Amino acid sequence: xxxxxxxxxxxxxxxxxxxxxxxxxxxxxxxxxxxxxxxxxxxxxxxxxxxxxxxxxxxxxxxxxxxxxxxxxxxxxxxxxxxxxxxxxxxxxxxxxxxxxxxxxxxxxxxxxxxxxxxxxxxxxxxxxxxxxxxxxxxxxxxxxxxxxxxxxxxxxxxxxxxxxxxxxxxxxxxxxxxxxxxxxxxxxxxxxxxxxxxxxxxxxxxxxxxxxxxxxx
Amino acid sequence: xxxxxxxxxxxxxxxxxxxxxxxxxxxxxxxxxxxxxxxxxxxxxxxxxxxxxxxxxxxxxxxxxxxxxxxxxxxxxxxxxxxxxxxxxxxxxxxxxxxxxxxxxxxxxxxxxxxxxxxxxxxxxxxxxxxxxxxxxxxxxxxxxxxxxxxxxxxxxxxxxxxxxxxxxxxxxxxxxxxxxxxxxxxxxxxxxxxxxxxxxxxxxxxxxxxxxxxxxxxxxxxxxxxxxxxxxxxxxxxxxxxxxxxxxxxxxxxxxxxxxxxxxxxxxxxxxxxxxxxxxxxxxxxxxx
Numbered sequence: 181x182x183x184x185x186x187x188x189x190x191x192x193x194x195x196x197x198x199x200x201x202x203x204x205x206x207x208x209x210x211x212x213x214x215x216x217x218x219x220x221x222x223x224x225x226x227x228x229x230x231x232x233x234x235x236x237x238x239x240x241x242x243x244x245x246x247x248x249x250x251x252x253x254x255x256x257x258x259x260x261x262x263x264x265x266x267x268x269x270x271x272x273x274x275x276x277x278x279x280x281x282x283x284x285x286x287x288x289x290x291x292x293x294x295x296x297x298x299x300x301x302x303x304x305x306x307x308x309x310x311x312x313x314x315x316x317x318x319x320x321x322x323x324x325x326x327x328x329x330x331x332x333x334x335x336x337x338x339x340x341x342x343x344x345x346x347x348x349x350x351x352x353x354x355x356x357x358x359x360x361x362x363x364x365x366x367x368x369x370x371x372x373x374x375x376x377x378x379x380x381x382x383x384x385x386x387x388x389x390x391x392x393x394x395x396x397x398x
Numbered sequence: 399x400x401x402x403x404x405x406x407x408x409x410x411x412x413x414x415x416x417x418x419x420x421x422x423x424x425x426x427x428x429x430x431x432x433x434x435x436x437x438x439x440x441x442x443x444x445x446x447x448x449x450x451x452x453x454x455x456x457x458x459x460x461x462x463x464x465x466x467x468x469x470x471x472x473x474x475x476x477x478x479x480x481x482x483x484x485x486x487x488x489x490x491x492x493x494x495x496x497x498x499x500x501x502x503x504x505x506x507x508x509x510x511x512x513x514x515x516x517x518x519x520x521x522x523x524x525x526x527x528x529x530x531x532x533x534x535x536x537x538x539x540x541x542x543x544x545x546x547x548x549x550x551x552x553x554x555x556x557x558x559x560x561x562x563x564x565x566x567x568x569x570x571x572x573x574x575x576x577x578x579x580x581x582x583x584x585x586x587x588x589x590x591x592x593x594x595x596x597x598x599x600x601x602x603x604x605x606x607x608x609x610x611x612x613x614x615x616x617x618x619x620x621x622x623x624x625x626x627x628x629x630x631x632x633x634x635x636x637x638x639x640x641x642x643x644x645x646x647x648x649x650x651x652x653x654x655x656x657x658x659x660x661x662x663x664x665x666x667x668x669x670x671x672x673x674x675x676x677x678x679x680x681x682x683x684x685x686x687x688x
Contacts, residue, residue, distance in 0.1 A: 253639075253641045258641075263486075347470060347471070348457075360448070362586070363445065363584045363585075363586030365608065365613075367612070
């Protein structure tokens with residue numbers, strides 16, 4: 181029924197674009213940071229790892245407010261003119277997802293057998309090769325990080341509605357559209373949007389899981 | 399398992415994000431009459447203009463006629479006015495005349511124009527446990543407080559909330575206690591809550607009519623002069639805030655009071671609700687409405 185509606189298709193694609201881009205940014209930040217933290221020893225590392233773990237549960241609404249304050253016309257980043265654009269939503273969602281990705285990456289890298297690390301070093305691989313092989317070895321956990329990050333942002337509504345403004349045809353995504361349809365009293369539409377969100381979330385997660393489990397014997 | 403897993407993954411997301419340069423996607427190509435210098439106009443407004451569907455009808459017409467791109471931010475009137483006060487919005491469509499007056503007097507709101515009105519009504523369970531049916535608003539509020547019947551307040555500094563507080567004040571009551579509950583949400587959500595809780599609430603007629611099919615709430619008190627719900631539009635003064643899109647805001651104000659738009663407002667909702675949700679008032683003054 182609702183799937184034929186061009187506006188719904190538009191909203192669904194935008195959800196995928198915004199949360200997909202945000203997850204990409206979060207991976208680009210979270211994986212290197214997580215690897216670094218898992219792999220190096222320095223003074224205060226425990227505190228930084230605690231902060232990352234704390235960040236995994238960062239309330240989206242707080243992130244939304246902070247992003248909103250930064251991006252308002254008279255805020256520190258107001259000159260960018262990004263408030264109420266999809267880019268603002270990508271920023272807020274990336275801030276939410278990056279610690280999740282980093283936290284999972286730390287766990288993934290640290291669970292790689294330490295003997296393998298020594299073995300790799302003994303084989304005389306250079307630093308780049310070493311990191312690459314390490315990441316390969318931790319790929320299951322890192323894909324879990326991506327799944328968790330995407331799942332966290334695609335289902336999020338507080339930050340998205342605050343920095344995106346739920347502008348029709350521009351920043352309306354599945355979660356914010358659902359909120360609006362409920363306040364309009366269109367429960368069928370709200371339910372249809374929710375079902376689409378569930379399918380979208382499942383579809384992406386299933387793809388990633390397929391990638392993760394491919395060639396793995398149970 | 400190839401080592402290209404991560405690369406594949408990235409590709410997947412890039413495909414998902416395809417055609418969306420940095421997230422700043424532009425949908426709906428428009429054919430504007432003349433290309434304005436600054437296209438985006440931020441309209442801060444109340445939830446009722448969006449929840450009723452009125453702006454879904456008006457905004458596309460405005461965009462088509464002028465080439466501007468309206469970003470409608472639907473919040474309570476309190477927040478909409480605050481956005482205006484900080485220069486974060488270009489144009490405001492709001493319904494709390496007393497609070498609006500302060501902005502206009504401070505020189506922040508300019509080109510202040512009356513757009514339309516409807517009225518506030520008190521709705522509640524059809525059984526009417528507090529017996530307010532037919533009473534004027536102040537007496538109805540006294541009866542609700544007297545019987546401690548549940549009342550759901552918006553509690554969000556919106557135009558409706560401000561009006562509700564004014565009625566309590568006139569009734570000489572400071573509402574508090576278990577029977578007085580604040581939803582902190584928009585009118586649509588608050589009506590649903592009142593319906594579920596068999597509670598009373600004050601609502602604008604437009605949102606009530608738009609939602610009526612989902613509600614077990616009856617109109618119990620209406621017709622008070624003091625319960626007029628008056629919508630004004632105003633520009634945020636570009637002399638105070640350089641970043642305001644003055645031309646776009648002016649165009650929107652003119653659009654809202656143009657005869658053609660006023661005609662659309664007069665007809666809006668007739669087909670679905672059997673009667674208009676708003677009565678157009680362009681060119682009138684507040685005194686004309688009393």
